Amino acid sequence: MTDTHVAAPAKTAAPPPDAPRNQALAKAALLLLRGRTLVVLVLLIVIFSAISGEYLTQSNLILMTKHVAINAILAIGVTFVILTGGIDLSVGSIAGLASMVSGGLLFKGLNFPGGTVFFSVAVVILIGIVVGALVGAVNGVLITRFKVAPFIATLGMLYVARGLAQLHSNGGTYPDLAGTDARGNTGFHFIGVDSLLGIPVAVWIMVLVAVAAIVVTTKTPFGRRIFAVGGNERAAVLSGIRVNRVKIAVYVISGACAALAGLLLTSELGAAYPDTATTYELNAIAAAVLGGTALAGGRGTIIGTVMGAFVIGFLSDGLVLVGVSTFWQSVVKGAVIVFAVITEQAQQRLQSGLTKRTA
Amino acid sequence: MTGVLEAIDISKNYGGVRALKDVTFTAHQGKVNVLVGENGAGKSTLMKILSGSEQPTSGEIRLDGEPVVLGSPRAAQALGIGIIHQELSLFPNLSIAENMFAGRELRRGGLFVDTAEQRRRAVEVLARLGQGHLSLDTAVGDFPIGQQQLVEIGRALLEDVRVLIMDEPTSALSNHEVDVLFGVMADLRAQDVTVIYISHKLDEFRRIGDWVTVFRDGSLVAHESMDKTDTGWIVRQMVGRDPDSLYVRNSSPVGDLLLEVRELTAPGFHDVSLSVRAGEVVGIYGLMGAGRTELMECLMGMRKAEAGSVAVRGKPETRGTVQARMAAGLALVPEDRQRDGLVQTMSVRDNILLATVARFTRAGLLSGGAEQRTADAKVRELAIKSPGLAAAVTSLSGGNQQKVVLARALLTEPVVLLLDEPTRGIDVGAKSQIAALMADLAAQGFGVLFISSELAEVMAMADRVLVMARGRITAEFTAQNVTEEALVTASASESVLEGQQ
Numbered sequence: 002m003t004d005t006h007v008a009a010p011a012k013t014a015a016p017p018p019d020a021p022r023n024q025a026l027a028k029a030a031l032l033l034l035r036g037r038t039l040v041v042l043v044l045l046i047v048i049f050s051a052i053s054g055e056y057l058t059q060s061n062l063i064l065m066t067k068h069v070a071i072n073a074i075l076a077i078g079v080t081f082v083i084l085t086g087g088i089d090l091s092v093g094s095i096a097g098l099a100s101m102v103s104g105g106l107l108f109k110g111l112n113f114p115g116g117t118v119f120f121s122v123a124v125v126i127l128i129g130i131v132v133g134a135l136v137g138a139v140n141g142v143l144i145t146r147f148k149v150a151p152f153i154a155t156l157g158m159l160y161v162a163r164g165l166a167q168l169h170s171n172g173g174t175y176p177d178l179a180g181t182d183a184r185g186n187t188g189f190h191f192i193g194v195d196s197l198l199g200i201p202v203a204v205w206i207m208v209l210v211a212v213a214a215i216v217v218t219t220k221t222p223f224g225r226r227i228f229a230v231g232g233n234e235r236a237a238v239l240s241g242i243r244v245n246r247v248k249i250a251v252y253v254i255s256g257a258c259a260a261l262a263g264l265l266l267t268s269e270l271g272a273a274y275p276d277t278a279t280t281y282e283l284n285a286i287a288a289a290v291l292g293g294t295a296l297a298g299g300r301g302t303i304i305g306t307v308m309g310a311f312v313i314g315f316l317s318d319g320l321v322l323v324g325v326s327t328f329w330q331s332v333v334k335g336a337v338i339v340f341a342v343i344t345e346q347a348q349q350r351l352q353s354g355l356t357k358r359t360a
Numbered sequence: 361m362t363g364v365l366e367a368i369d370i371s372k373n374y375g376g377v378r379a380l381k382d383v384t385f386t387a388h389q390g391k392v393n394v395l396v397g398e399n400g401a402g403k404s405t406l407m408k409i410l411s412g413s414e415q416p417t418s419g420e421i422r423l424d425g426e427p428v429v430l431g432s433p434r435a436a437q438a439l440g441i442g443i444i445h446q447e448l449s450l451f452p453n454l455s456i457a458e459n460m461f462a463g464r465e466l467r468r469g470g471l472f473v474d475t476a477e478q479r480r481r482a483v484e485v486l487a488r489l490g491q492g493h494l495s496l497d498t499a500v501g502d503f504p505i506g507q508q509q510l511v512e513i514g515r516a517l518l519e520d521v522r523v524l525i526m527d528e529p530t531s532a533l534s535n536h537e538v539d540v541l542f543g544v545m546a547d548l549r550a551q552d553v554t555v556i557y558i559s560h561k562l563d564e565f566r567r568i569g570d571w572v573t574v575f576r577d578g579s580l581v582a583h584e585s586m587d588k589t590d591t592g593w594i595v596r597q598m599v600g601r602d603p604d605s606l607y608v609r610n611s612s613p614v615g616d617l618l619l620e621v622r623e624l625t626a627p628g629f630h631d632v633s634l635s636v637r638a639g640e641v642v643g644i645y646g647l648m649g650a651g652r653t654e655l656m657e658c659l660m661g662m663r664k665a666e667a668g669s670v671a672v673r674g675k676p677e678t679r680g681t682v683q684a685r686m687a688a689g690l691a692l693v694p695e696d697r698q699r700d701g702l703v704q705t706m707s708v709r710d711n712i713l714l715a716t717v718a719r720f721t722r723a724g725l726l727s728g729g730a731e732q733r734t735a736d737a738k739v740r741e742l743a744i745k746s747p748g749l750a751a752a753v754t755s756l757s758g759g760n761q762q763k764v765v766l767a768r769a770l771l772t773e774p775v776v777l778l779l780d781e782p783t784r785g786i787d788v789g790a791k792s793q794i795a796a797l798m799a800d801l802a803a804q805g806f807g808v809l810f811i812s813s814e815l816a817e818v819m820a821m822a823d824r825v826l827v828m829a830r831g832r833i834t835a836e837f838t839a840q841n842v843t844e845e846a847l848v849t850a851s852a853s854e855s856v857l858e859g860q861q
Contacts, residue, residue: 220725220726221721221724221725221726222718222721222726225710225713225714225717225726226717228703228706228710229706229710231705233699233700233705235699235700236700236702236703236714237703237714238662238682239660239682239692239694239700239701240714240715240768241682241683241686241715241772242714242715243683295705299704299705299706
């Protein structure tokens with residue numbers, strides 16, 4: 002209602018005499034707003050490196066990027082879901098469950114009545130990711146077949162998956178995931194601790210996941226369908242898109258990404274404990290929103306989400322580095338997220354204003 | 361006889377569109393004043409102005425000869441002008457009494473809602489409408505539509521109205537409910553209340569109306585005492601002369617049977633049988649709520665059929681999913697573009713290619729070049745005016761948005777095109793372009809099945825016209841034997857066409 006009231010005078014008003022200059026300004030402002038996540042990131046780096054000499058060092062940048070990697074992978078998965086107009090609150094718990102399942106396989110193996118089997122690290126990682134994907138599939142089926150609202154279905158899964166993670170070890174921690182040569186399951190530290198060409202493996206994995214996600218969202222029919230389902234589900238149905246399949250698929254992707262992030266975290270810590278990645282779902286959603294993904298669905302980019310994850314990570318670590326208390330960190334992070342949404346709306350308004358004028 | 365409510369030289373512009381052109385209208389006191397006209401003729405716009413929810417661009421309103429300003433619905437109500445809207449404006453989650461007194465709750469001690477008094481008065485009004493038995497504790501949304509409509513009417517009757525405007529109040533009522541409503545209208549008339557009554561149902565309003573006023577294209581074209589008119593005269597005034605100039609008639613020879621529907625039943629319609637041949641344009645005429653959209657959605661697999669069969673090109677299609685119907689050769693251009701047609705967040709190109717996007721891949725990846733060429737070809741073929749393929753689809757005009765949805769449907773390579781109100785809400789020029797496209801498609805050997813609520817359109821474009829009323833097909837005409845009067849009569853008919861069970 003208010004929108005039409007605001008738009009009405011703009012339509013009838015004659016363009017002011019200095020319209021071309023105004024329009025150039027508006028276009029510049031629009032460009033700035035579109036790239037705002039990048040602008041904020043650059044600003045953060047400039048400000049923090051002015052305050053602290055340690056911020057802009059190679060080692061600190063690599064360390065911060067490694068922190069970013071885990072949240073970015075979670076956020077990329079969640080972005081798929083949000084693009085369809087859904088939400089996934091269970092990713093933190095899925096990460097925890099995958100961590101416990103894989104940690105358990107490394108630490109104590111799989112117990113049969115006849116003995117115990119140990120799998121190689123690659124197989125263990127694969128099993129962890131499959132567990133995440135299956136939990137995501139359950140989310141998807143609840144939402145499509147049983148018509149449970151995504152918020153409720155994944156809120157339920159947030160509790161269920163966390164509970165399963167705790168049940169797995171009766172609340173305990175699997176302290177040693179190094180494996181032994183005899184069991185053929187050494188090397189789990191590779192993904193979370195080691196580096197390749199001076200860059201942490203976790204960062205390489207983030208890059209791979211991001212590139213794959215960009216290709217899927219922008220270069221495949223499936224990606225196009227994700228945007229269509231989020232943009233207008235009824236139109237998608239009428240265009241012959243199997244909306245339920247698309248929805249289940251995005252929750253599977255989200256679950257798999259969450260599991261992968263959980264495994265990276267576990268590898269980094271060298272131990273699996275049931276509270277791994279608690280509340281990480283909120284960071285992931287925040288990164289997606291910061292990167293310009295519309296919670297209503299249909300609008301957003303993977304690259305934006307990755308940038309959003311960088312802003313959150315570089316902001317947190319910067320605040321720690323310059324000695325701001327964790328309490329203030331929370332306040333600042335929250336304010337930045339809300340501010341991001343306000344600028345998003347400003348961009349939408351400016352953009353539609355510009356198209357009207359040029360049309 | 362004095363006119364109690366007068367509109368003098370009222371004009372209303374929406375942007376560049378003139379919805380009302382210098383209309384001078386008199387509602388006679390203590391009479392039932394019937395307004396008729398096709399969709400978009402300007403009746404509802406005038407009623408919105410007379411009830412204060414829209415302001416005229418120019419002109420004057422007089423009540424008892426005195427100029428008045430109706431700045432808001434509240435201001436109109438204060439002067440004794442009440443309105444019952446066509447679309448229900450009830451709160452489905454609230455009870456009857458809560459709905460009737462919403463926004464003007466009776467108070468006790470200035471603070472608390474006087475529930476008991478509200479309920480007492482609600483029961484009183486309901487009894488007047490013959491609905492004294494309705495439960496006061498049930499949420500209004502749980503009642504059937506007809507009873508909801510009566511609750512809405514009851515709300516207007518609670519106030520002391522001098523003028524009561526009713527915008528198609530009977531569209532959802534059963535015969536018995538209509539009789540009750542007409543009784544209430546006769547009562548109001550006896551109490552010297554001025555009733556303004558918009559209706560499409562000629563057989564109904566001739567029973568109750570004293571005066572009839574006909575609107576066409578934003579102008580008042582006739583105002584006459586009801587007993588000096590007959591149905592034929594009213595229809596002629598509504599349609600005007602020479603609708604054929606606007607539309608292109610299909611003249612291609614009729615070929616093979618493409619679509620055959622047998623005794624199809626789903627919520628909203630029963631036992632519908634019809635057929636469409638190659639090169640044939642078949643129209644479905646009917647009133648709102650006759651079940652036409654439900655039929656189209658069922659044909660397209662968006663609604664599950666309860667009984668009956670659908671065969672395309674002689675092959676029964678039994679799966680009944682959108683994908684299966686699309687593969688069989690059906691494509692639907694929906695009635696509500698914004699709700700069912702467009703993905704507003706996507707570009708013109710992505711909207712055009714949405715249903716067929718999987719075709720434009722190389723090794724699983726979309727090939728931008730093939731997409732661009734295909735979309736560009738369709739834009740040229742259908743003469744879609746757009747700032748560019750990458751432009752937001754929302755930046756296009758209504759007619760061009762409609763062509764985008766049509767382009768998407770055509771790309772699925774259908775044999776029968778289903779068009780639900782293809783010209784609704786688009787301007788006259790675009791209407792005639794869409795009509796030309798439909799004739800052209802028939803000439804290329806497509807079968808075309810379209811819904812229309814406009815007499816002139818359906819008569820000028822269709823080779824055969826089916827009429828639907830209350831979920832059934834009540835009549836069938838050919839282009840040679842169709843008349844306006846027959847269509848209007850059949851659209852309000854209770855009888856079912858023979859051979860349709």
